[in-house]
Amino acid sequence: MDFILNNLLSLILFVPVLAAAVLLVLPNEEKTLLRWAALIGSLFPLALSLTLWANFDNSLPGFQFEVWHTWYAALNSSYHLGVDGISLTMVLLTTLLTPIAILASFGITDRVKAYMILFLLLETGMLGVFLSLDLLLFFVFWEIGLVPMYFLINQWGSEKGERELWPGVKVAARTYASFKFMIYTMAGSLGLLLAIQMIGVTVGSYDLPVLFNLWPTIAELKGVGPMGLPIETVKSIAFWAFAIAFAIKVPVWPFHTWLPDAHTEAPTAGSMILAGVLLKLGAYGFLRLVLPLYPVEAQRYSGPLAFLAMMAIIFGAFAAFGQNDFKRLVAYSSVNHMGFVVLGIAAAAYAAGGNDAAIALNGAVLQMFNHGLSAAGMFFLVGVIYERTHTRDLNDFGGLFPLVPVYGGILVFTSMASLGLPGLNGFISEFLVVRGVWGVGVNNWSGFALFTALSMIGLLFTGAYILKGVKKVLHGPINHHWEEHGLKEIGVREILVMTPLIVLIVWIGVWPAWILDVINKAVMALF
Amino acid sequence: MQFPILSVIVFLPIAAGLLILLMPAGRKTEIRVTALAASVAAVLLSAWAYLSYDLAAGGYQFIEKVPWLPFLGISYHLGADGMSIPLVLLTGVVMLTGVLISWGVDDRPREFFAFLFILATGVFGVFVSLDLFLLFFFYEIAVFPMYLLISIWGWKVTREYAAMKLTLYLFIGSVFALVGALAMYFQSGLNTFDMLELEKAGFSAGFQQLWFPFVFFGFAVLGGIFPFHNWSPDGHVAAPTAVSMFHAGVLMKLGAFAALRVGIMLLPEGAQYWKWLILGLATVNVVYGAFIAMVQTDFKYVIGFSSVSHMGLVMLGFSTLTKEGMVGAGMQMFSHGVMTALFFAVVGMVYDRAHTRQIPELGGFSRVMPWPAVAFVLGGLVSMGMPGLSGFAAEFPIFMGVWRVQPWVAIFSAIAIVITAAYIIRVIGRVFFGPMPEHFAHGDHAVGDVNVLDKVAIVVICVLMVAIGVYPQIMAPLVESGVQNILRLVGGA
């Protein structure tokens, strides 16, 4: 037991890899075995992270369960892990969603082994980002997550559709989407990579606690060759390099265009993880790196950032409303919802240290968690209906409620959570964000008040597109077309997938304190 | 007297090669088994040397020194430091995998393996030579079997042209380096070719600046430095699989290594003087190589130009004359060595089955040969510098080094990373995934899976790539200790 507690983070991080290795030696043909092995393998990290949660001391600020080991001595980079409230929440989200997503992909029949291995590796990649306390290690895991996701979309994505990669070259839609996903993210990471290198060269260390102390106040670029630019400019550029890399991942308007494609083409479980966890990586990057490393720049540029977030909220909502593809609609809803996260972060950056900032940030982190739950649920439900009808066109549906009442009930419930119905989780976090941002902006000319106000329009449209989706799928006269096709009700496995999500949605909606306590301490420590 | 492990490593291949030459030509199986046994022994010995290198002591170890031509101060002087010992291991690995992959060579396998092993002796020898003359001796031995291997067993279309081009380029480079080396010898007045002595010669700045280009670029030709890289893609493409592996995997390192050991280490002030030029050329290598690779339609040319691009990174690392840059370059030599060996092995497997390397004509190979497909993907990721794999552990420090001397170059050459990603993804997508052409899937020319030996070779390489990427500490401290020695000479940061 001591061993487990002492190495808790390493275990959480690498148990999925271990499980993947076990899967590797299992026979290809035993699909059921492979599925169960993957599921059980992914339950271990969940159990471990629950242990972590239980042993996490809320009252302490700073990082806990730190692990330190030499990793790349020549660069002064080390294997340094640790959790605080923010990362703990995210770790819980990741370890929770992975088994759910694996359970959701029991329907996969093509190359099950490779699929499951990729999923488990993906989990390690994501967890690594949340756990790293070394900038280089952070980057390592940041990029690693990309690869499995690429192949999940590229190989197990939707088989229909063709897109033009560039004029004259037509490729399968999933190839297009995965390529776009990869190139966007890699291009974004490139700036991040260069900025990380510069920081490393200047400070001579990649250890985050060290960097938090030194980098924000650094006065000259020691060790870096001649660039001919003043330090402020360099730091601003580096700030934007970080910000854009994370903004692409979140995604913030106008860097979001990869997301609808990727979501639409990804397999159901891939979309769940993509929306549920991968997008959080970007937001987490803002919280973990941008705010502590660039307090000055973050404050200086919080206005533009908030503007982009607001645009994401509004355009995400409008775009979602305009979709006829159910999955695309949900995809755009992610842009919309994640906009609130960034808005909260931007406001907090502007008013660093204030009470309103803390509220906004609390809301942002909670929104990350909540969106993880609801978006995963929504994508799963889209997947469920798609699996039965092989269409995602909203115009093909309508009047399904009488045919599949249980499914209909769950869909309505999840949609309400996404919409932000009071009493469910989404309401809490969005309220906190809006309250915090308004508080930041109300007494000055920073523009945050305006952003809040305009975002409320976005929120209004959130209601509109979600209701549109629900209406187009479920309501209306009974659908005889699908009745003739014998549309099946949601199955036990699928309900099992949704159960934990529903429970948490309600739980946080009713009593958010248990999670906000954890988040709050960490958020306060950020300043 | 301690066990002369380096001599054994160096001469084991050539002894095996001669033994093979003495066997009757018809006994192909026995010949192959002998070759395999020798290469396994070479790998084990080089791994042993790698593991028994005493990091705490540092410096040159396993030293053997016997006078060879006392009048001119030529000695048979071997020794390995942190920079060379990973390369010795690399050579062993490539030799083993090369033999495994070449099991199917049916035309005069006796001569094939014999020449390949003579080549291996030359390569091992260069990496562990501490005598300038000895280094040349082995260097030339490493070059000429290449000609025969390419022109006899190579791709029929371009082999003659490519082999001749390659040999002439390399020979021209090496003789210029030789003249430079002779100038050093006589200028020093120490009457010794011993490099450890020549390091202390204290050449005047003017002398160093004059002769550095001779020596450095003479060797760097083999390292594929722009604009002398032209031979390399042609050579890669024309060579038979195992030779491509050797060629890109090890031989190009030979050039870079010799340029480092003779050029930078013996003429440090010359290196300081010329480093901007090298930096510039290497940057061109990196970016231009990647661009050219992107527009190729021949699978093997893509890899060939990617080697040019990646070797540019090695040169880039050298040119920084900083700790990070050199450590990165050292790591990159190993990482690129195994990676590109893997690439060529896989290309060979595909070509052997499809009989074409035109990317548009291929497709869907992951279904019939999953192992090579996965390995190629892994190699591709290494090539893109994906974190967690060896390529990242190598490229990242190189870029850090470049940051130290010229940030704009770092920023500019980072373009290559995206381009690399683009062409790697394209190749993977077109060759291994996507629909398979009908005639490969069914009929007489249906494509089959690779055999066990191929899989063993692939796995060995993949394990190395992942291990170094996940935990660079298994190699980096070695390289770092070698770099410390270089920095002591260069006197840089």
Next chain:
Amino acid sequence: MFVPFDSTMLLAILPEILLVVLAGVVLALDAAWQPEKRRWLGWLTVVGLAVAFILTATVSQPESEPRLLFGGMLRDDWLSFAFRLVFLFGAAITTLFAMDHEALGRKGEFYVLLLVSTLGMNLMASAGDLIMLYLAIETTSIPLYILAGFITTDDKSTEAGFKYLLFGAMTSAVMLYGFSLLYGFSGETNLYLLAGKLGELPMPALLGSLLLVLVGFSFKVSAVPFHFWAPDVYEGAPTPVAGFLSTASKAAGFAVLMRVLLAAFPAALPSWQGLIALLAVVTMTVGNLLALAQTNVKRLLAFSSIAHAGYILIGVVAVNAAGMNLGMASVVFYLIAYLLTNLAAFGAVATFGRVSGSDEMDAYKGLSRRSPALALVMLVAFLSLSGMPPFGGFIAKVFVFAAAVEANWIWLAVIGVLNSIIGLYYYLTLLKYVYLYRQDNLEEEQKPLPISRPYALALVLLVIGIILLGTAFNPWFEWSRTAAASLF
């Protein structure tokens, strides 16, 4: 320096005595034996030369200080000793190659002529007097004229002999004129006494006579522009003879060249250095460039041997007055390496030509499939010629270039280096025929290429020698150095 006659002097000319005896025995037995037994004449010659070689090496080593014997006619020093061993070895190997040659093997007079020519070379290497030198050169040349034209039924061979004779006679005449001028200016014929007298001469007179003398030597070493005979003669002459011409005869030429230049013309050192440097550049470049276009292997080897004369001349240039540098030692070493290598090349060509009857490159297609062993010998020989380790040719080239760099003739070294690249090209081209190309519609494996015992013996000896020179080069180098040191 001059030593009065005593019986030990005979020991110093022991190899020459043995050669004369051997020639006499062969001549006698040739007359006595039935034609079918005459094949043994070859073995007899080989064994005799081997015995002479061993006796010379063991018994007739020179004393530590160079001596002028027989009234200054001969000089007994390490240089002549070394070269005499080289000639004996070359002659023995040539005999082995000739033994199974249809037109040569059973002819006693062939062996006699070969032995006499070797005798001439021995004297060339040790001549200390202009008169002796001229006699030696003629003793060498006249049998060689005959040998080149030995196959009277073959037009090409006859032409070769005649051409060689004409060129040889002409250049020999010019050289003799030079000798007479030297004598006229100084009143001395002894090389070692000339130097003192010539030092007082006006430069134009000195250089003029030097130039005339050089013509003769250039012919012997086939330096451009006195090389025209070489391709035709090599092509037409029986292959073993061509091999002998291109190695031993050339080595003898260089021995004389070195001795005369250093003994008689130290005063004009800078002048003749420039002259020889020019000669070296032209010789290498022309030889190599012309070799590129050849399709006949023997012609190719002829041009390559011209080019090699150029490389060796680099070593001659790179001498300094003190004599304590690499220059001459590198020349001696180069000559030894070159002799072994080129003999191996000609031997391989002879072996091949005997069976296939052709020396065209095209005929070499598929050789590695017909006879892997012979292909390997060609590989070794040609790579050594091109200067690749671990063969003697590499070390020799390195020494020569090193000598040039040491003596600050860097540009000359660079030109040599560039030339060796051209050389590499055509050597590799030939190897391409051997290893890569295939004959049309033929399974080469069905046409094996037998190698008879004398050939095998000679080739194995040469290959071992080439590799020894390339790896265990220290004793050879020390030997060369001792030989070269005795020049000064």
